[in-house]
Structure formats: structure tokens, C-alpha cells
Amino acid sequence: MKVLLFFSLVLGTSFGLWAQTGVVKGVVSTLESDQAIFQSQVFIPGTSYQSFTDSTGSFTLAGVPFGSWKLMVGKEGFLLKEIDVVVGYPEQSIFPIQILLETDLQTVPSQKIKFATHKRNLEAFRRMLVRGASSEEEIILVNPEVLEFIEKDKQTWVYAREMILIQNLESSYLISMWLRNPILLKSEWNSADIAIAYLEISPNSAEESKLQQEKRVALYEKSPVYKIRRLISEEPDQVTLSSTNTKGEFFFKIKNPGKINTGFDVGDTEILIRANGVPVNRDLVNAKNESFQNPLLFLPDDFNYEQTQTLAQLDPTVENLKESVFLHTDRDIYLIGDNLYFKAFMIFGNPLMVAESSKILHVEILDTLGNSKIHKIFSLKNGMAEGKINLGPELDTRDFVVKAYTLWGSNYGLGSEYVKPIQVLTANWQKDTDLSGTYGKGISAFTDKEIYQAQDSVKLNFMLNGVNGQVIGGNLSVSILKDDALILQNSELNSFVEFLKIERKSPAFDLERFKLDKEYGFILKGKVSDSTAFVDRSKLEVLVNGFLDRRELSTDLFGNFYLEKLQFEGKFSLAVKGRNFNGDQLKNIDITYVSSPNQVDFSKIHFPKTKMISNSLPYIDSLRREYMKMRAGEILLEEVVVDDVKENPLYRMPYGKPHKVLEMDGIYLSGDTRQFMYAFVNRVAGFRVAGNPPIILNRRGSSLGPPQILVNGSPITSTSGSTLVGYDSENQYKALSMINVFNIDRIEVIPTVVVALGEAGEFGAINIILKDGIQLAKENSHPFKEYDLWGLDNEKVDFEILASDISSTIFWNPSVKISPNQTSTSVQFKLPEDVEAFWVVVNGVNALGEPVSGRFHFNQKNVALDQ
Known part of the structure; x- marks a missing residue:
């Protein structure tokens, strides 16, 4: 059987030194106050190495080749920053790097440009961008609205205070471009005036x-x-x-x-x-x-x-495109409330297909009737993924199956999916059978001492060997288990090496008949299940995570529709409404992940042999009681109404003429206050949302603060202004939460100082004007049904787990790496009070792409005494 596996992190190009890489870490903050800057772009110009800072201002650029580099940081409202870094010389670089951005206070002299002139300038700038291209259609300016054209000394200059996005259709890259200085609008321009970074556009097939x-x-x-x-x-x-x-x-x-x-x-x-x-x-x-x-x-x-x-x-043959999954779980038997930890390794028909492979891993927990009790999705990076799944009280039986797969791999049948039996118990257990013996396939393990006492710190070392016996690097996942916790009766399902030896006969496949596509972002399936006829050709409007992504879809003959290329992490929302072919409103719409159609044959599944030795543990009983209360108290989400009718305004901004009036036509809402706040700042320049709970802030000059919020001319937030300890985001958020966003007629905005409001008007005012009863009665609105969903589960996995009553795993680390210039690597963990002997289970791939596995038994005191 031909099985090839690819591990791109340790394979280099023909220039071997290019494979030597390092990590650049840093923190971006303001020069004036040293406050963290969120969502600033950090990149190495001319490369695809880029990242965005998190809420603490931190960033990481991984896999950067050794050498000297220019590092740039861009953020709207701040001057572009460039620093020198040297990767490969830690003594010359301070990690994390502290990068201070200076507020952009530059005033650019400008002259009001007529619409027709602005349009001509925009076309001239587009011609500059496409110079040298084979066709003008090759280069697309994605966000022309960020450009400013400045008339000075009878010449036109182009300026942008934020990132310009450009799509190159020939090379399939999305290019982010920052202007270091204003560029003279002419046929020739200096490439030194710009800094660019590349983001690959994923293919659709x-x-x-x-x-x-x-x-x-x-x-x-x-x-x-x-x-x-x-x-x-x-x-x-x-x-x-x-x-x-x-x-x-x-x-x-x-x-x-x-x-x-x-x-x-x-x-x-x-x-x-x-x-x-x-x-x-x-x-x-x-x-x-x-x-x-x-x-x-x-x-x-x-x-x-x-x-x-x-x-x-490479020919895209069925065999070359094949992909399947191996899953290393930390153990076989769990208690309710435990976390199941895993590391996934992709297996490819051709090792080079890792770059074009699926990017979404599905992991399901099935009961013995084949029902999916838990379904989670995770990001696959370089053919690997790691994560954890909480085994909650919804798992109310004993025997379950872990099923892991990619949608594309599911086209090849169940043989390309990983299926393993586990048990989820309510009490402690003992084994009916003992498993003895150790083995190591391509890997050896040794400790720093022969015998350990309870609560001792253990240093465990690993060394990998290639087929010719040479010491080699690799990527491993390691599980340390209590002596009585190891079951592993299905050795071929727990050892990567043994798993690949299983002969999987697959029928002949035809790519044209494959029903499931590769997922570069995850796919959701909607199903209209109204009892009325004519669910086919139904028309739906879907708002994805608010109104920034609006899609119009049609159902197939069976009432199905699909949402593709979603990338959300954690919780997100959908709002859906629609009508069938006859114009009747749709009421019953179900949303799920697209999943594998392959059914597990439970007659061939052999579950671990265990015997519970106590009654149900108290904390488990408590979890089950709370779960049943929650199930009994579940309330279906109410439908919300989106308003479509506009009436004449009844109110005016009481403290001056508004600078901008935001009409609600064309704005789609799902009812969530956060979504409303983000929609507002995306349509009104100068405002932003920050913090948790979120707060609307207005940048006025060099400072930042909250505007006064009014409803129909009456203030609903504090009129005393901001305090030295910060802004009262909780009060503003609570005030906005009291407003039914679907009853908003329009929003009037004054971004400058409102003198009549005193201190509260320092950062402007926002007057929210609501519809009256006559308006609401006249409206012809359609209801949305809202869904709270969970996207990619990319929660950080703990590296160390101390054994306790609820866990028989002493230690778990899915990211143990041995670099090519190391002979070995080590992990350290602490033994619990009740542990003497312990098992080490390890799986992974070496730098040649070969699978390695091991099972080792340490600290057997009785054996040592006999000797």
C-alpha cells in the first residue's frame, strides 16, 4: 500500500539554508501613552509574512527565514513604522520587540475636488497600478474609497491614511499596500514610496x-x-x-x-x-x-x-488528491466532564498536496445508534490540527465513537476517516485486562532518573531515527497516563505506524461523481423543512454575523441551501428569512455543518473492557442535574423584524445641524447590539468600537473618547464626560442595549465638539431617532430567524494537565518538536500524589515524512527491586 505523508515545517527548498527559520514576536503600542494598539498590520514588505495585533497589541510572525529584514507596522490614524530585525541572532534582537507608533497629526493641504474630477483621478491611479500588466483586468483596486486626491501647485497627488487592497488575478494574490508618502499622479511612479504584503487567494477547485x-x-x-x-x-x-x-x-x-x-x-x-x-x-x-x-x-x-x-x-488524479486522517487522542476512557485532547495528522495520496489540501477538520462524537452528539470543526495547518472537546453530560450513555475526517476525504469512503471507540463513564473504573509491553517504531524515550517518588518532576527525552538509523527531527504529540488508565486494546487505532499498515480497499472513484468539495473555509447546510409544498426554488436572504456579509440564496429541489468559505472562530450568528415559490413565508429552517455521509458499522466496533468500581461521582451528578435544568428551560429564539419603510423625520438634532445623517435603508440588522455598533462605525468615518463590553469612541484631534448618545434628542448616557479612570463602556453598552434597533428611523451625527452638552459633548454627539407608532403600524416587514452558531474551535490547548479525580491524563502536549539540528528534545511534568508507574504514548512524523509511534512504561518500582 502506498502511503505518503508530508511535513512541510521541516522540509526545505533546494536552497537548504532557506529552511532555517525563526520567530519574530512583538508588542505594538502608542508612542504617547504606551497603550496597546489592536488590529495593526505587522508585515515584512514584499513577502507573505504578516500578522495583525491582538487586543494586547501582541503579534507573532512564525517561519521567517534567517537573515536581516525590514519589519513594518501600519494602522489607520498612525504614521507608518519601519524597523530592522535580524532573524537567527537572538542576541541581536530583543523579543518581544517593543514597537511604538506615533499618531498621525499631519494635515495635508487639499482643495475640494468635484465628483467628475475625482473620478478621472481614480481612473488615472488605476492606470498607474496596471502599468506593465498583460491586461487592465489583471489588477483590481478593491477599496478605492480610502484614496484621497490632493491638488497642490497645479499637480495632483494621491494619499491614503490606511491600507489599500489590490487583487492580482494573474498571480492570485491579495496585496495590501501602504503609501509611505503621497504619490504624484502620473504615468511613472517610484516603488520606494510603497510597502506591500501578500495574502494568497484560495482556489475554488x-x-x-x-x-x-x-x-x-x-x-x-x-x-x-x-x-x-x-x-x-x-x-x-x-x-x-x-x-x-x-x-x-x-x-x-x-x-x-x-x-x-x-x-x-x-x-x-x-x-x-x-x-x-x-x-x-x-x-x-x-x-x-x-x-x-x-x-x-x-x-x-x-x-x-x-x-x-x-x-x-502534478496530475489531479483520484489517488494524488486522496486525503485521510489519523487522530492521536490522549486516552481511551473518560469521565463525564473530562476534556478529550487530540492531535490530528493528515495522510495524503501525494505529499505535495498538503498545500492544496482541506483546511477544515471535522471531529464528531457518535453514540452507538449513529447519532452525532458533538460536532466540532478545527483549522488544519500544514496537514495538522490540535484541540480539545469537552465530554459533557449530554453523553448520557457509556459507549461512543470518535470520528475524524475532512469532507473531501469522505468522498473516498469510511476507509479514509478515522473511527475509534471510547467510553465516557460516570464513576471510576478498573481494567478487566492488563496490557503489558512497550514498543517504539522510529522513536526512543528515556528519563533522567530510573525511579521517581510521588510529586517528583520528571524529565522525559525523545529521539527520532530515520529508516537508515540516522538521528532526525520531527513533530510529535505526547500523552502521559496513569498506570491503570491505559487500555489501548485497539493498537492499530492508537499507533500511527500500525494505523498506516491497515489495508484499506477502496472501490474505483471518479472525481466527477464526488459530492463534497474541499473546505478552505467551513461550509454550512441549510434545510427548509416547512410542511407546505414548493420548498424548492425558495428565495432566502441570509445575514452572516451581522449585516456586513449579506447573501441571497435559492434552495434546491429538496429545500437545501449552502453557505461556503466561512472563517469565523468561536461564536457567530446567522439571520435568515425567505419565501417559497408561492410567496409564503418560510418558518422552519435548520442550519448544520455539512458532514460525512458515511455510516459507521458498529457491529465491527470493539469497546474497551472496563468495570466501574464506585457509584456515580458527586460532581458528575451535579453536572447532569444542571444540564437537565438547562434543557428544560430552553427557549426558542424569537423572530425579529427588519424594517423596510421610511417616513419623514419627526425630530432634529437639538444642539446643531448634523454633519451626517445615516438613513437605515439598505442596512440589515439581526438585533444584536454589538452588530449595530459595528455597523454604525463602518458607515461613519472617525468613529471606532473598542473594549469589552464594546464602546463607541470618536477620534477628535489627537485624543479619543465617547460621544454623547441621545434618543429623540434626550441624552441616554452620562452627561458628565469621561473620567480619569477610563470610559464607562458598560453604561453606554447598557443604554444602547435598551434600544430596539429595528425601530430606528435614522441616526444624526455631529463628530465635532457640541458646546451645549458641556463635557459630555467633547467628542461629539449621536442622536438616534426612533419611529413612532404610526410608522410602525404602516410597515410591511418580514421576519428574520436568528441562529447562534459555533465556528472554528481554535481554543488554546493546555500543555500540562495534572491528574485528578476527573482526569487520568497526567500530561498532554500536542506540539513537541525536534528541529533538524537537534539530536533529541525533552518535556517535563510533575507526578501526582497517587501515581507510581506511568505510561508514555507518543505519535508523530519525522522530518522525512515517516510516521513514528511509541508506547513506554516507566517507574516500575517492583521490577527495579527484583533486579
Whole structure:
């Protein structure tokens, strides 16, 4: 049986040093007050290495190759920041890096531009962007509204205080571009005035992916970088290559530039290149006879040519595209209330398909009738995923099955899915059978001492060996279990090595008949289950997580509809309304994850042999009682009404003429106060939402504060202004929560100081005008049904779990890595009071992509005494 597995984190390109990578961490805050800045973009210009800061201002860029880099930080309202970092030299870099952004107080002299003139300027800017492209349709300006055109000295300049988004359809990258300075609107422009970062656009199908790879290979093979690499590898006598003091960087020079046609101009200049052949300063390498090269047409500096070339030549056959899952769970038997911890490893028909594989892992807990009791989805990165699932009181029987799969893998049948029996008990247990013996396939484990006492700290070491016995790196998941907790009767389901030996006969498949697509974002399935006829061709309106993503959908013959490419983490909402073919309102709509259609054959499942030795534990009884109370008290979500009719205004802003009036036409609401707040700030410049609970803030000059909120001209938030201890976000949020957002007629805004309001008007005013009873009675509205759903479950997994009454797992770590230049790695954990001997179960892949597994028994005191 041919089984290939790919582990991209430890496989490098043909330039071996390019595989040496490091991590850049830092914190972004304000220069003036050292306050954390949320959602600032941190990126290395010209690459796909980018991240956004979290609520604490922290960021991490992982997998950055060794070398010197420019690191840039961009955020609306702040000046663009650039710093130098050196990856691979921790002594020269302080981690985390502290990056301070200065508030942008620059005033740009401008002159009011007429609409027609603005339109002409916008077209001129678009022509600048597409210069050198094969067609104007190749480059798309996504957010032209962020651009400002400035008339000064009879010349037009373009300026943007925030990120410009540009889509390159030829290379399939979304490019974020920041302007370092205003750019003169003309046919030629200086690439040094911009900083760009790349984000890959996911293909919609295997055919689209193959076409994408072919286009990228063609673009790359026309570039000077490709010529440099060809010279180094195929004509080494024509160049000199010397090392530098910085890891990952080299000096490159052509010996006789007049005697060789390179297609680019460097002369006899010695240029600095990275380990993948990319010049550190691209401006030093220009195509012959062309002084300007449009950076929007480049591929990122970290583009992997070898992998892309191979993918472009790879036929998308059924066997090559096959993918399945192995799941390492921390154990076999659990108590209600425990967490099931897991590490998932993808298995591919061809190892190079990891880049094009599914990005969503499904893990289900099924009862013995085949009912799905729990269904969770997780992100797959580099063919791996990790997570935990709480085994709550809804698991009210004894025997269950863990089922893990990708939707694409499900097309190949149950043999491509991982199915393992587990038990979830209400009391402590003892084993009916003992399991003895240890084994290690490609892995060895040893401890720092032979014998440990209770509560001792244990240092456990792992070493991996390749097929030829060489010491090698890898990626492992490790579970440490109490001596009496290990069951593992189905060794082929718990050992990665044994699992891959199972012969899985699959019938002949035809890609044209596959029903399920690859998930690059997760897919939801809706089902109209009204008893009335004509559910087919029903028309639906769906608001995804508020009104920022509105979709109009139609059902198929069976009343089904689908929502694709969703990326939400944690809780999110949907609001759905619709009418059938006859115009009748739809009432019964169910929303679920799309799941595998393959049914488990429970007649072939052998559950662990255990015997409970006590009555149900008190804390478990308590969990079950609370669960039953919750089930008894469940209330169906009420339908909400979205207003469509507009009437003449009845109120005016009492403290001055509003600068902006936000009409509610075309704004779709689901009833949630947070969604309403975010909708408001997305439509009114100068305002933002921050904090938890959220608060609307207004940036006035260099300071930031809450505006006065009024309803029909009467203040509903504090009139005393902000305090030294911060803003009262809770009171503002409570005040807004009392408003039925569907009864809002319009919102009038004054963003500047409102003198009549005193201190409370320092940051402007927002007057919310509600509809009166006559308006509401006249409206012809349609109800939405709202759903609270759970997206990707990417909660951080604890590395250490101390054994207790509710857990027989002493320690769990799904991210134990051995780098290529290490001979071994170690983990440390502490033994509980009631533990003597313990088991170590480990699974993973080595740097060659080979599976490794081990089961080891340590601290057997009786054995030591006999000796």
C-alpha cells in the first residue's frame, strides 16, 4: 500500500539554508501613552509574512527565514513604522520587540475636488497600478474609497491614511499596500514610496488550483530571481557566491557580465541575495531596457518555486488528491466532564498536496445508534490540527465513537476517516485486562532518573531515527497516563505506524461523481423543512454575523441551501428569512455543518473492557442535574423584524445641524447590539468600537473618547464626560442595549465638539431617532430567524494537565518538536500524589515524512527491586 505523508515545517527548498527559520514576536503600542494598539498590520514588505495585533497589541510572525529584514507596522490614524530585525541572532534582537507608533497629526493641504474630477483621478491611479500588466483586468483596486486626491501647485497627488487592497488575478494574490508618502499622479511612479504584503487567494477547485500554479510558474520563470538561481545551479563557473556575517544571506556577482545573457542588469556589481536567490534590495536588479518594474506584478519574496512547479506538473488524479486522517487522542476512557485532547495528522495520496489540501477538520462524537452528539470543526495547518472537546453530560450513555475526517476525504469512503471507540463513564473504573509491553517504531524515550517518588518532576527525552538509523527531527504529540488508565486494546487505532499498515480497499472513484468539495473555509447546510409544498426554488436572504456579509440564496429541489468559505472562530450568528415559490413565508429552517455521509458499522466496533468500581461521582451528578435544568428551560429564539419603510423625520438634532445623517435603508440588522455598533462605525468615518463590553469612541484631534448618545434628542448616557479612570463602556453598552434597533428611523451625527452638552459633548454627539407608532403600524416587514452558531474551535490547548479525580491524563502536549539540528528534545511534568508507574504514548512524523509511534512504561518500582 502506498502511503505518503508530508511535513512541510521541516522540509526545505533546494536552497537548504532557506529552511532555517525563526520567530519574530512583538508588542505594538502608542508612542504617547504606551497603550496597546489592536488590529495593526505587522508585515515584512514584499513577502507573505504578516500578522495583525491582538487586543494586547501582541503579534507573532512564525517561519521567517534567517537573515536581516525590514519589519513594518501600519494602522489607520498612525504614521507608518519601519524597523530592522535580524532573524537567527537572538542576541541581536530583543523579543518581544517593543514597537511604538506615533499618531498621525499631519494635515495635508487639499482643495475640494468635484465628483467628475475625482473620478478621472481614480481612473488615472488605476492606470498607474496596471502599468506593465498583460491586461487592465489583471489588477483590481478593491477599496478605492480610502484614496484621497490632493491638488497642490497645479499637480495632483494621491494619499491614503490606511491600507489599500489590490487583487492580482494573474498571480492570485491579495496585496495590501501602504503609501509611505503621497504619490504624484502620473504615468511613472517610484516603488520606494510603497510597502506591500501578500495574502494568497484560495482556489475554488482542484482545476483552478492547477491553473493558479501554472500561471505562477510562468511568472516566476520570467523574473530575474529565476535567472540568478539558474546561474548559481547550472553555470557556477560564471558567478561567485560568498557568505556574509548574517545567516541566510550571500553575496552574488557575475564574473563576466558581457559574455552572458542574463536578461537583467547588475553588471559586475556584487549584490546581496537571500538563500532562495531573492535580492535583499530588488531595485538593484532590473530587467534590461526597463527602468521601472511594477512590484504589484511580482511574486512574494518567499515564493516556493520548487513546490509550485511540481504542483503545476502534478496530475489531479483520484489517488494524488486522496486525503485521510489519523487522530492521536490522549486516552481511551473518560469521565463525564473530562476534556478529550487530540492531535490530528493528515495522510495524503501525494505529499505535495498538503498545500492544496482541506483546511477544515471535522471531529464528531457518535453514540452507538449513529447519532452525532458533538460536532466540532478545527483549522488544519500544514496537514495538522490540535484541540480539545469537552465530554459533557449530554453523553448520557457509556459507549461512543470518535470520528475524524475532512469532507473531501469522505468522498473516498469510511476507509479514509478515522473511527475509534471510547467510553465516557460516570464513576471510576478498573481494567478487566492488563496490557503489558512497550514498543517504539522510529522513536526512543528515556528519563533522567530510573525511579521517581510521588510529586517528583520528571524529565522525559525523545529521539527520532530515520529508516537508515540516522538521528532526525520531527513533530510529535505526547500523552502521559496513569498506570491503570491505559487500555489501548485497539493498537492499530492508537499507533500511527500500525494505523498506516491497515489495508484499506477502496472501490474505483471518479472525481466527477464526488459530492463534497474541499473546505478552505467551513461550509454550512441549510434545510427548509416547512410542511407546505414548493420548498424548492425558495428565495432566502441570509445575514452572516451581522449585516456586513449579506447573501441571497435559492434552495434546491429538496429545500437545501449552502453557505461556503466561512472563517469565523468561536461564536457567530446567522439571520435568515425567505419565501417559497408561492410567496409564503418560510418558518422552519435548520442550519448544520455539512458532514460525512458515511455510516459507521458498529457491529465491527470493539469497546474497551472496563468495570466501574464506585457509584456515580458527586460532581458528575451535579453536572447532569444542571444540564437537565438547562434543557428544560430552553427557549426558542424569537423572530425579529427588519424594517423596510421610511417616513419623514419627526425630530432634529437639538444642539446643531448634523454633519451626517445615516438613513437605515439598505442596512440589515439581526438585533444584536454589538452588530449595530459595528455597523454604525463602518458607515461613519472617525468613529471606532473598542473594549469589552464594546464602546463607541470618536477620534477628535489627537485624543479619543465617547460621544454623547441621545434618543429623540434626550441624552441616554452620562452627561458628565469621561473620567480619569477610563470610559464607562458598560453604561453606554447598557443604554444602547435598551434600544430596539429595528425601530430606528435614522441616526444624526455631529463628530465635532457640541458646546451645549458641556463635557459630555467633547467628542461629539449621536442622536438616534426612533419611529413612532404610526410608522410602525404602516410597515410591511418580514421576519428574520436568528441562529447562534459555533465556528472554528481554535481554543488554546493546555500543555500540562495534572491528574485528578476527573482526569487520568497526567500530561498532554500536542506540539513537541525536534528541529533538524537537534539530536533529541525533552518535556517535563510533575507526578501526582497517587501515581507510581506511568505510561508514555507518543505519535508523530519525522522530518522525512515517516510516521513514528511509541508506547513506554516507566517507574516500575517492583521490577527495579527484583533486579
